[in-house]
Amino acid sequence: MHKADGEPQNLRFIDLFCGIGGFHVAAKIVCAERGVVPLCVFSSDIDSDAQRAYEANFGVKPRGDITKIPASDIPCHDLLFAGFPCQPFSICGEMKGFEDARGTLFFDIARILAEKRPRAFVLENVKLLANHNRGATLRRILEVLEGLGYCVHYRVLNALNFGLPQKRERIFIVGFRESVAFQFPAGGVPMRPLAELLEEDVSDYYLASEKIRQSRLEKYAGARPRETTLWHENKSGHISAYPYSCALRAGASYNYLLLNGERRLTEREMLRLQGFPDTYKIVCSYGATRKQAGNSVATPCVAAVLRSVLTALDNEDG
Ligand SMILES: C[S@@+](CC[C@H](N)C(=O)[O-])C[C@H]1O[C@@H](n2cnc3c(N)ncnc32)[C@H](O)[C@@H]1O
DSSP: OBOOTTSOOEEEEEEETOTTOHHHHHHHHHHHHHTOEEEEEEEEOSOHHHHHHHHHHHSOOOBSOGGGSOGGGSOOOSEEEEOOOOGGGSTTTTOOGGGSTTGGGHHHHHHHHHHHOOSEEEEEEEGGGGTGGGGHHHHHHHHHHHHTTOEEEEEEEEGGGBTOSEEOEEEEEEEESSOOOOOOOOOOBOOOOGGGGOOSSOOGGGBOOHHHHHHHHHHOOSOOOSSOOEEEEOTTSOEEEESSEEOOOTTOOTTSEEETTTBOOOHHHHHHHTTOOTTSOOOSOHHHHHHHHHHSOOHHHHHHHHHHHHHHHHHHHO
16 A cells, blocks of 8 residues: 555455445545545446446546456556456356356456566455366365465355345455455444335336236235335245345346335435435336445445455564
């Protein structure tokens, strides 16, 4: 990290596959806690709606396709963040992994790490990456990162353990240029009640059709719960109701999650389920925001990982 005499310390980071900026939100929160100035020196996302949302919120328009950007165009930085595309490893995608061109985007991260050599990185992906191709995909990723001289740690974390009413299990892969004492955060943060995240006076636009509501009731074998629940329909059409949300997903059907079996979540509610503050500006359509929220990260989870990363780096400095 950089500090001129008398100046506050800066944290220079890059945000690859930045989407709507879940890593950026987390970096701002953690830096504010530590009196450090967060400086995003480069961001990239190929999706024009995501670029628009990112620019509206952080004042900088992300560059486009990372495969077309030479590492020499990217400024030096302390930390690299990348929630790289998960469809190739996700159960809802075809699980083709490195055979899918999107799976090979990992090698763009490796290319940038090799040239820029930041002090640390945080990567995020779906939990299934850990078992994809019977563990071979993750082993290859770890081999590549270690081959670049990084000390690498990984763990699956669940947003439910970091205060959010969303069951979202994601693998975090963290690496350090130097060998440092690093521990993943333990979690254990009590879950905020789902009801606290809901908007009042939600318009009929979000209401599921009468037919869908009726079919939900018929399919749901349990009694209608008295507390606020999110009803989740799995691939085989089975309905379950939980006092928290199942993982938001970019490509799920509009009726995948219905509040009390009746209405869809609003844009703001979806962002709250990922821990975004209400100051986050919503500038895209319902459909685009829904996709963006599903693609994004649970920001309290990222913030907790980042705190542990910065503590490890501080100890190294000390
Ligand atoms: C899992 S999402 C990451 C979301 C992000 N972490 C957030 O907080 O919103 C992956 C992102 O990679 C982007 N992407 C896919 N291919 C890309 C490419 N070739 N270059 C840059 N971005 C790409 C997608 O548009 C998507 O927004």
